[in-house]
Amino acid sequence: AGPGTAALDYWRGEPWLDINNVYTYEPVWEATATQYLHGGNMPLFLIESAYENEHGADEQRVRVQAYQAVLSGASGQVFGNNPIWYFDGPGLYAAPVTWKQALDGPGSRSISQLAGIMASVKWWLLEPDVDGRLLVGGRGGEKAHVAAARASDRSFALIYLPTSKDVTIDLGQLAGKRIAARWRDPTSGRITHIEDSPFPPGRQTFRPSRRNEGGYTDLILELTALDLEQSG
16 A cells, blocks of 8 residues: 555455554645545544655654644554664665654654643544534645544544644534633643633634744644533
């Protein structure tokens, strides 16, 4: 299988196949959402995209790929770093660091932040905003696509912004009478509370006010429903 393919593209209907994958160097969100929508209930994950320190991929591209995967329907993702691929052997691409240095590289640190964020929420409830009901403005183009997902019980949502452009969210898609909003830095995990939060349900525009601590433009918008209606 080559770039832009998935297991279901080759073995759909095979009784032994119970997990799907995405393998692409194109925008990850698009390939992932396609498999999510057309793969039935079969779980999928990002098996490979661009490695850090090859094809011009830096730590931000690693993050974009990872967040676009997990917020577009994937249950997980795999990332790579070029020097670690071949260790001390001859490589296909020149790298600015050794494999030992790459073990503690910024991309690796970014993925540890992603793991921490997902561990802090009920990630298995996340459903990608494929119909655009949550993210109603500022979705961005193919390479700068904003990835958004909401919990199936409408208790929280995560939105990954690769650039510092405005996004408009319909907070009424969450279940609370008030919606708490905050920014999280994907490079450090640092949390910044947003002025006037919590907000009432309705459309609200959010504008990132700064770059992250790594000097890049990507940030995570975290939304949490407050004062949930009690059922029963």
